[in-house]
Amino acid sequence: MNDDYLWNRSGPPDPDIHRLEQLLGRLRSVPPLPHLPEADAERPRRRGYGVLLATAAIVLVVAGTCRTMRAPAAWEVASVAGQPRIGSATLARRGRIAVGETLVTDSASQARINVSTIGEVTVDPDTRVRLVATRQGHHQLALERGTLHAVITAPPGQFIVSTRSATATDLGCAYTLHVDEDGTGLLSVTAGWVALTFNGRESLVPAGASSRTHPTLGPGTPWYADADEQFQDAVYELDFGSDAARRAGALHTVLERAEAGHAVTLWHLIRRVDAADRDALVDALADQVAMPAGVTREAVLKLDAAALDQWWNALGLGEAGWWRKFAAPMPGPQQ
Amino acid sequence: MAHALELACGHRPLTYPGSSRTADPTRAIPDLAATVRAVVSGDQAAFARLYADYVRMIHAILLGRVPHRDVDDLVQEVFITAYTRIRELRNAAAFGGWLATIARNRATDYRRQAREPVELPAELPGGDAIESETLAVLDIVRKLPDAYRETLLMRLVEGMTGDEIAARTGLTPGSVRVNLHRGMKMLREQLGVEPAQP
Structure with missing residues (x-):
């Protein structure tokens, strides 16, 4: 038995273990972070103060509710390393970023932003991020370059990050988003889901999956982290390549290497290949997830939205309508 | 600075430069004790970080004990229990073991409450x-x-x-x-x- 492969997938794959990974990997699932109740507060022990404390509590709750509902127009920012800047001002330890202001980190600095009352964003070195909007139920950053890590506890759809190549709408939890100077980006979701939209193109990226973004073409097809490099290369070619021969080779690679658990990738690619190539992708997806009753092959090949959505629903990643309910409208390039 | 997630695709590789918190699933929480303290003080974002890091462990523990169809719901219940009881955790470094115990106990309760508690129902x-x-x-x-x-x-x-x-x-x-x-x-x-x- 190849213990190295069993330990961390290094070394030559053990065929039995690889087969078990493929089989049992189908059971992998990351449910979204549940809405959290208020944690138990320490209770006062002196009865004499009961009425007074109750009154105070009501006042605090009302005040807190009003504060939450208003959502502050500026967010707290803390320096994690070095000296980040907000506009032209250097951030020594703590500060605030207002709508329209830009937080900039150099190669030696890092910062953490409290996203109103709904989560936090860690801003890595060499990053520029602008606060676009913050109000009840809508909080938006623009990532101009660099990397941020978002952990959001709000209901889906409230936190949005726009880049030159996609708009990322948080559907509950944690992800990392990177964008280069030229707008090329990479999203990796660690928990929950993220919807990427741009110029009429959408990608629904579940936990454990990543998706590239292209400055003119928008979001690419998601792939799971266990997909090998050749598979990822091929997906990239099908998403963004234009050479017919290379695309044909890429399709062949995807079909050859598609394993159980790659249904999300295959589903997205159906919309992104030429009509003549759809048949093969439909077959490959059907091998993994049966076409639901009521969905016809003809409808899928014609890219009928309802048919594709029904098939998506059968993947076990939530209803397509749920995703879209919260996803931001599909914008053009960020100004 | 070193990256933590690099996807060399034969194209220009994208990296997350200088990051200590990335999408790398093998990363450890940099300061577990501080994260747990933050949760105790009511920081839900800190709890979301713990959730992201431990959810797969809990999913695996429950999958080994309860029917597949109910695992996701129970995962969420386990984390809600952990969130509401985190003040009881005396040693933050033991968070993983403590959380795993909550999951095992929840699975035991689930089976106890099931109508046919003797055997795990066969998956259908x-x-x-x-x-x-x-x-x-x-x-x-x-x-x-x-x-x-x-x-x-x-x-x-x-x-x-x-x-x-x-x-x-x-x-x-x-x-x-x-x-x-x-x-x-x-x-x-x-x-x-x-x-x-x-």
């Missing part, structure tokens, strides 16, 4: 041959001793590495290695397959 495949095979293998894994079962499910279902399993569970890497090796050996025996020759 939807007719897909691959799904049937998957659930059949899962049933075999579930019959392995606890330590082997949990470790194997973390590795084979959740895709965690040995190091990551050790970091999350609090087991030593040596124990995890033994559990993986022995568990895999028993699983092969149950499945009737011979180990591949080196």
